[in-house]
Amino acid sequence: MTTPKGTRLPPDERREQLVALGLDLLGRTPPEQVSIEAIARAAGISKGLLYHYFPTKSDFVVAVLRQSRDELERRMAPDLSVPMTVVERLDASIDAFLGYVSDHAVGFLAITHARGGEDAAIRAVIAENRARRVTAMVDFAAALSSGPREEVESPALVVALEGWLSFCEGVVSNWLAREDLGRADVRHLIRENLLATLAAVSGVDPRPAAARLARNAAALSSPTARDAAAPAAAPVS
Amino acid sequence: MTTPKGTRLPPDERREQLVALGLDLLGRTPPEQVSIEAIARAAGISKGLLYHYFPTKSDFVVAVLRQSRDELERRMAPDLSVPMTVVERLDASIDAFLGYVSDHAVGFLAITHARGGEDAAIRAVIAENRARRVTAMVDFAAALSSGPREEVESPALVVALEGWLSFCEGVVSNWLAREDLGRADVRHLIRENLLATLAAVSGVDPRPAAARLARNAAALSSPTARDAAAPAAAPVS
Numbered sequence: 085m086t087t088p089k090g091t092r093l094p095p096d097e098r099r100e101q102l103v104a105l106g107l108d109l110l111g112r113t114p115p116e117q118v119s120i121e122a123i124a125r126a127a128g129i130s131k132g133l134l135y136h137y138f139p140t141k142s143d144f145v146v147a148v149l150r151q152s153r154d155e156l157e158r159r160m161a162p163d164l165s166v167p168m169t170v171v172e173r174l175d176a177s178i179d180a181f182l183g184y185v186s187d188h189a190v191g192f193l194a195i196t197h198a199r200g201g202e203d204a205a206i207r208a209v210i211a212e213n214r215a216r217r218v219t220a221m222v223d224f225a226a227a228l229s230s231g232p233r234e235e236v237e238s239p240a241l242v243v244a245l246e247g248w249l250s251f252c253e254g255v256v257s258n259w260l261a262r263e264d265l266g267r268a269d270v271r272h273l274i275r276e277n278l279l280a281t282l283a284a285v286s287g288v289d290p291r292p293a294a295a296r297l298a299r300n301a302a303a304l305s306s307p308t309a310r311d312a313a314a315p316a317a318a319p320v321s
Numbered sequence: 322m323t324t325p326k327g328t329r330l331p332p333d334e335r336r337e338q339l340v341a342l343g344l345d346l347l348g349r350t351p352p353e354q355v356s357i358e359a360i361a362r363a364a365g366i367s368k369g370l371l372y373h374y375f376p377t378k379s380d381f382v383v384a385v386l387r388q389s390r391d392e393l394e395r396r397m398a399p400d401l402s403v404p405m406t407v408v409e410r411l412d413a414s415i416d417a418f419l420g421y422v423s424d425h426a427v428g429f430l431a432i433t434h435a436r437g438g439e440d441a442a443i444r445a446v447i448a449e450n451r452a453r454r455v456t457a458m459v460d461f462a463a464a465l466s467s468g469p470r471e472e473v474e475s476p477a478l479v480v481a482l483e484g485w486l487s488f489c490e491g492v493v494s495n496w497l498a499r500e501d502l503g504r505a506d507v508r509h510l511i512r513e514n515l516l517a518t519l520a521a522v523s524g525v526d527p528r529p530a531a532a533r534l535a536r537n538a539a540a541l542s543s544p545t546a547r548d549a550a551a552p553a554a555a556p557v558s
Contacts, residue, residue: 239501243492244510250491251514255484264476269525273481276524277488280517287513287543288506306524 099137099147102127106148107188118145142205149206153213156184170228171304174278178271182256186267189260214249221245225282228300235293241285248281272306279305328365336374336384339364343385344425355382379442386443390450393421407465408541411515415508419493423504426497451486458482462519465537472530478522485518509543516542 093101105126109118120141124134138144159180162173185192225241226233252274259270279301286298330338342363346355357378361371375381396417399410422429462478463470489511496507516538523535 239499240506240510243495243499243502243507244514246495247488247492247510247514250494251484251488251518254487254490255480257487258480258483262476262480265480265525269477270480272524273477273484273518273521276521277481277484277514277518280521281488281510281514284510284513284517284543287509288502306521 095137098129102134102137102144103148103151106144107152110145110148120144142203145203145206146209149209149213152188153216156181157216159184171275174275174304175271178274179267181252182267182270185256185260193257193260214246217249218242218245221248221278225297228282228304229293229297230300231293231296235291236297238285238289238291238294240288241282241294244281244285248278251277251281276306332374335366339371339374339381340385340388343381344389347382347385357381379440382440382443383446386446386450389425390453393418394453396421408512411512411541412508415511416504418489419504419507419511422493422497430494430497451483454486455479455482458485458515462534465519465541466530466534467537468530468533472528473534475522475526475528475531477525478519478531481518481522485515488514488518513543 102123105123106118109123109126118141120131120134123144124131127134134144138147160177162177168176222233222237222241222245225245226236229236255270255273259265282301283298283305286294288294339360342360343355346360346363355378357368357371360381361368364371371381375384397414399414405413459470459474459478459482462482463473466473492507492510496502519538520535520542523531525531
């Protein structure tokens with residue numbers, strides 16, 4: 085924390101300071117073990133003042149998780165001012181995710197682990213964040229299928245994307261715990277897994293949009309992985 | 322439970338009954354919320370007798386998790402007396418996994434969620450179970466690469482397989498919570514994801530074994546997913 089303990093702060097800054105502190109604390113301790121006392125002590129304020137900003141610990145953790153999600157979504161938002169191919173854009177987005185989890189390594193792991201925690205409000209915001217990511221990925225699938233969302237959305241696509249999000253978590257949890265694998269390698273595994281996940285849905289969903297999605301995903305897949313030369317990806321504005 | 326409450330049982334059967342009860346209880350409640358009282362009450366025995374079998378709650382949960390893993394491994398063990406292609410064998414193994422998680426749906430979810438729990442012994446047995454699955458999958462990758470284990474094992478392969486195991490958990494958690502996707506569809510998603518995961522490692526590991534693994538995995542992948550005709554899988558005795 086750069087703000088010295090006990091400094092008088094305007095309410096907005098104080099709230100921001102507390103949430104930043106929470107991100108740091110949640111990075112080191114599971115939510116159910118973070119105590120209001122520890123937060124107040126770390127911020128150099130009284131428990132009473134902390135309760136003024138966050139009536140319950142659950143309110144506090146939920147604010148931290150929302151803030152953390154906003155930061156991740158901001159980082160992953162595509163920079164549409166730069167012309168890139170689909171694969172470049174996908175890689176940039178995965179890279180932003182990997183940069184975020186590197187910066188908040190322990191926090192990311194704590195959030196992953198908090199999914200099964202006891203607090204209903206905390207579980208709800210984690211589930212909400214996850215649902216937002218699934219929605220964003222269905223949008224990506226629709227764009228890749230060159231069709232409207234409703235033609236590509238299906239139980240199989242949603243379940244497959246939930247699987248892929250878990251794949252990302254599993255890969256990243258392990259990557260963060262070891263030092264023998266580079267970020268570009270992890271990005272490759274995550275990107276290829278997404279393209280394969282999207283392609284595999286066509287084995288379950290007989291609609292033409294699923295077939296288009298499979299074709300376009302396979303075309304973007306790295307030649308090494310497919311053991312065949314892939315056509316060059318079409319640039320996308 | 323089929324054993325009536327309070328029945329006198331020989332020690333071995335009692336222990337077995339308690340572990341079966343634990344599987345059931347852990348299916349409905351996270352480990353940290355399962356109370357010794359609730360277990361003893363459900364078994365119709367005294368807390369003292371329960372402590373005779375399991376000195377701490379952690380010992381009890383660990384016994385339940387080991388038992389649960391043994392059952393899963395027994396179900397997934399290949400039946401070598403039946404001639405099958407690699408894909409048939411893979412599908413049979415995934416099917417056994419899906420049957421197991423269907424039978425123990427809530428228990429499976431509880432174990433998945435317990436990964437981040439507070440008890441070190443419980444976390445250790447969950448990590449040990451996971452490590453055993455990674456080892457089994459590296460063996461599968463070695464067999465598929467037609468080479469020895471050390472030629473195919475790498476940080477990238479291990480991280481990718483950890484990702485795939487998380488993929489399975491993510492897919493299954495979601496599948497169990499909905500009724501609009503069949504088991505064969507889930508099996509397809511899991512199988513294709515594994516083959517793609519194994520193939521993608523060659524984009525990161527330049528060794529010939531990784532290339533062989535990629536080639537053989539791609540050859541087994543479903544034609545729909547690869548958008549090209551796949552050669553027939555060679556039968557394996």
